[in-house]
Amino acid sequence: MLKIQNYINGELVSPVSNTYLDNYNPSKGEVYSLIPDSENTDVEKAYNAAADAFNGWASTPKEERSRILLKLADLIDENHEELAKAEATDNGKPLFLAKMVDIPRASANIRFFATAVIHNPSESYHMEEGYTNYVLKQPIGVVGCISPWNLPLYLFTWKIAPAIASGNCVVAKPSEVTPYTAYLFSKLCIEAGLPKGVLNIVHGLGTSAGDAIVSHKNIKAISFTGGTATGRIIAKKCAEEFKKVSLELGGKNPNIIFDDCDFDKMLKTTLQSSFANQGQICLCGSRIFIQEGIYEKFKTAFIEKLKSHKVGNPFDTETKMGALVSKDHLEKVLSYVALAKEEGGKILFGGNRLTIEGFENGYYMEPTVIEGLPFNCRTNQEEIFGPVVTLIPFKTEGEVLSYANSTPYGLSATVWTQDVSKAQRMAKNLDAGIVWINCWLVRDLRTPFGGVKQSGVGREGGFRALNFFTEPKNVCLKY
Ligand code: NAD
Numbered sequence: 377m378l379k380i381q382n383y384i385n386g387e388l389v390s391p392v393s394n395t396y397l398d399n400y401n402p403s404k405g406e407v408y409s410l411i412p413d414s415e416n417t418d419v420e421k422a423y424n425a426a427a428d429a430f431n432g433w434a435s436t437p438k439e440e441r442s443r444i445l446l447k448l449a450d451l452i453d454e455n456h457e458e459l460a461k462a463e464a465t466d467n468g469k470p471l472f473l474a475k476m477v478d479i480p481r482a483s484a485n486i487r488f489f490a491t492a493v494i495h496n497p498s499e500s501y502h503m504e505e506g507y508t509n510y511v512l513k514q515p516i517g518v519v520g521c522i523s524p525w526n527l528p529l530y531l532f533t534w535k536i537a538p539a540i541a542s543g544n545c546v547v548a549k550p551s552e553v554t555p556y557t558a559y560l561f562s563k564l565c566i567e568a569g570l571p572k573g574v575l576n577i578v579h580g581l582g583t584s585a586g587d588a589i590v591s592h593k594n595i596k597a598i599s600f601t602g603g604t605a606t607g608r609i610i611a612k613k614c615a616e617e618f619k620k621v622s623l624e625l626g627g628k629n630p631n632i633i634f635d636d637c638d639f640d641k642m643l644k645t646t647l648q649s650s651f652a653n654q655g656q657i658c659l660c661g662s663r664i665f666i667q668e669g670i671y672e673k674f675k676t677a678f679i680e681k682l683k684s685h686k687v688g689n690p691f692d693t694e695t696k697m698g699a700l701v702s703k704d705h706l707e708k709v710l711s712y713v714a715l716a717k718e719e720g721g722k723i724l725f726g727g728n729r730l731t732i733e734g735f736e737n738g739y740y741m742e743p744t745v746i747e748g749l750p751f752n753c754r755t756n757q758e759e760i761f762g763p764v765v766t767l768i769p770f771k772t773e774g775e776v777l778s779y780a781n782s783t784p785y786g787l788s789a790t791v792w793t794q795d796v797s798k799a800q801r802m803a804k805n806l807d808a809g810i811v812w813i814n815c816w817l818v819r820d821l822r823t824p825f826g827g828v829k830q831s832g833v834g835r836e837g838g839f840r841a842l843n844f845f846t847e848p849k850n851v852c853l854k855y
Contacts, residue, residue, distance in 0.1 A: 378409035380555050382418060382579055383562030385425035386572025391580070392417040397552060402468035402699040403690050405737030411555045414580035419547060419588035422576035423595060426518040426545035429573030434515045434543040436571075438493050445490035445541060448568040452483035455564065459529065459557055464690040466556040467528060468699030468739065469653055471691050482529040482561075488821045489537035489842065496842050508853050513846040515543030516620065519597040520589040522582075522610075525551035525701050526656045526761075532558050535599045536575060538841035546575050547595060549586050551602075553702055555579045582606065593617065597845065600624070604759070604785075604830045611833065622834040622844050624658070624826055626759040627787030630780035631661025631816075632802065635669035637792035641814065643674070647681055649790060649816040651743045654697050655763035656705075659788045659810070659817060663756055664767050665776045671769045675747070678767075679725050682743050688732050699739045700762060706739040709762030713744060716755040721746040721766070751779040759785065773798060781807040786828035790816050809835070 379396065381388040391412035398407040412418070433441070452459065459482070460474040469478070500510040521535035532550050539546050550558035562577050578585050582602075590598055590613045597620035600610050604625040614621040631649055633642055649661040666674045690698035700706040706729065713727045726742030747767040749755055756766055770776040780789060786807040792814060793799050803811040809827040812818065819825070825837035834844065 377407075380409055380411045380559040380579060381562075382412050382414060382422070383559075383565065383575070383577040384418070384422045385576070386566065386570075388562065391415070392421070397581070399466070399555060400702065401465050402701055403465070403735055403738045405703065405739060408465070409556065411552060412579040414578045414585040416584075416588045418578050418580070419585060419592060422547045422578050423518055423592055425573035425576050426547055427594065429571060430515075430517055430545045433540075433545055433571060433574050436543070438541070438543070441541060441543065442490045442494055444568055444570055445486050445537065448564060448570065449483040449486040449490065451564040451568055452479065452486065452561075455560070456480075459560055461691075462556045462560055463528060463554075464698065466554045467525065468690055468701055470695045470698045472693065472695075473653060478527055478530045481527075482533040482557075484821065485530070485533040486537045489541040492538075492839065492842060493541040496839055506855055508855065510851050510853075512849040512851060513542075513843070514849055516845060516847055517544065517596045518594060519544045519546055519599065519845060520592070520595045521546055521548040522586055522589065522598065522600045522602065523548075523550055524602040525553035526653060526658070528554040529557035529561060531601050532561070534836065535601070538836075539599065539845045540570075540574060542842050542845040544845055545573060547589050547592075548575065548577050549582075549589060550577070550579065552579065552581050587613075590614065596620065598622070599836075599844065607832070620844065622836065623832045624836065625787075625830060625832045626761070626785060627658045627827060627831050628663060628757065628759050628783045628785045629659060629661045629788045629790070629808070630776075630806075631664045631790045632776055632780060632792065633664065633666045633670070633674065634791075634793040634795070634798065635667040636794045637670075638794060638814065639670070639673070639677075642792040643677055643681065645816050646678065647685070650765045651685065651697055651763050652817075654700050654741070655743075655765075656701060656761055657817075658761075661788075661790050661816065662760060662765050663751075663780075664765050665770050665779060666767060667776075668769050668771055671767075675724065675767060679745060682725050682745070685743055687730055687740055687742065689735055697743060697763060699735075700741055701739070703739055705762070706741060709741060709760055709764060712755060712758070712760045712762070712764060713746075716746045716749060716764075716766070719749055719753045719755055721755060722748040724767070726763070751782055757783050773802065777802070777805055781805075784830040787831035788812065788827075
């Protein structure tokens with residue numbers, strides 16, 4: 377069976393304890409590989425390699441760092457097919473999605489920061505009294521990057537690329553649920569000639585390997601994407617050591633549909649924003665608010681569309697939704713459907729686990745649509761992170777704003793209307809780090825990315841990510 381290895385000091389190595397965890401293929405519900413169950417000792421080795429590499433990498437001209445990263449991006453593109461298949465196998469997502477989104481975005485992330493670092497401006501301030509100030513942006517040192525399972529290589533590279541491009545050395549941990557593409561990526565780093573120790577990938581559980589990274593006294597900054605509960609633990613630990621921290625956390629995003637929207641465009645995109653990646657995207661719009669005048673029309677059309685929304689083998693070209701990522705996660709999502717029923721919700725479509733012929737043990741579930749729940753019940757307040765949406769009617773702008781802003785989260789929001797003024801009023805008043813008007817999931821990598829309230833702290837994207845991974849030092853000179 378395939379044994380995934382840690383990537384430390386430029387080499388693929390076993391964990392010190394030589395113990396491994398099972399890694400499942402969710403589309404079959406079967407173990408198909410093993411991953412290192414790394415601990416403190418592995419993180420210590422990774423830290424030492426990163427610390428040894430730091431001075432050399434930080435003083436390498438940024439054009440040279442950029443050249444190596446661009447080579448890495450090219451290698452991702454050259455291995456597109458293998459990486460996409462690995463992602464679909466490891467995560468359960470449809471192969472078409474991995475090919476179209478996950479893998480191209482991984483190389484785009486690296487290419488973006490490889491070039492951004494060359495153009496990242498600095499500041500200077502001149503004083504009439506004969507002083508001038510300029511700002512050095514210096515790499516922090518050894519930093520930690522921890523990522524989740526829903527967009528494995530996509531989010532892993534989104535953190536690592538700005539960290540390395542800025543001259544830091546990294547100890548990184550992908551999710552233990554989806555480690556495979558990070559392992560393949562480590563092989564590409566070797567092929568690209570990334571100097572040893574610049575990036576170290578330690579596989580294992582959050583509570584052991586992840587915690588060892590966060591708690592390490594000399595790992596000076598943590599960039600984390602994952603659940604809000606984990607983010608809270610990490611924020612507390614980082615506070616004790618005054619570590620720089622960036623947290624991209626959960627969401628419970630509103631999709632707000634006014635009756636003057638372009639109905640067909642809205643319907644097509646709402647199908648995606650509800651169920652893409654089995655609803656396991658932090659930006660999915662799981663609360664759908666529909667203005668009264670088109671509520672029935674929307675409901676009928678949406679459910680009609682779902683009848684041909686095929687769930688099945690991720691490798692089948694007809695498949696729109698693959699398997700959920702794990703048995704535990706499937707059970708969690710199904711428990712929310714049970715909760716919705718207890719709370720008085722009516723299941724309009726789906727709601728059940730699905731058995732797929734030839735893949736009987738896979739973690740499949742029907743796309744699920746629920747109505748009849750108040751905006752403030754648990755189903756409408758807690759993140760489910762699966763193929764489950766609720767439909768909630770509303771009358772006025774003010775009413776839907778109060779519903780939309782009622783959760784502890786504030787990651788993204790989508791608004792559908794043809795009225796430009798209304799769209800902009802909504803955008804201004806929504807509690808969200810990202811607002812999409814008449815579109816969804818469109819990303820310009822230069823723009824700020826992140827959430828308000830319990831959806832996160834800080835922003836990624838563009839120069840903001842490079843600035844997170846550097847310390848600005850003001851130098852004041854008398855002349
Ligand atoms: P998670 O918080 O369980 O795990 C994320 C990562 O943190 C994993 O690598 C895990 O091993 C590690 N981890 C867990 N406990 C840890 C600890 N105590 N110390 C250090 N590391 C620890 O999240 P998940 O289930 O993998 O991902 C789903 C969540 O991620 C959802 O809430 C989703 O909304 C969120 N998410 C947010 C964004 C965003 O950009 N805001 C993007 C994707 C996913």
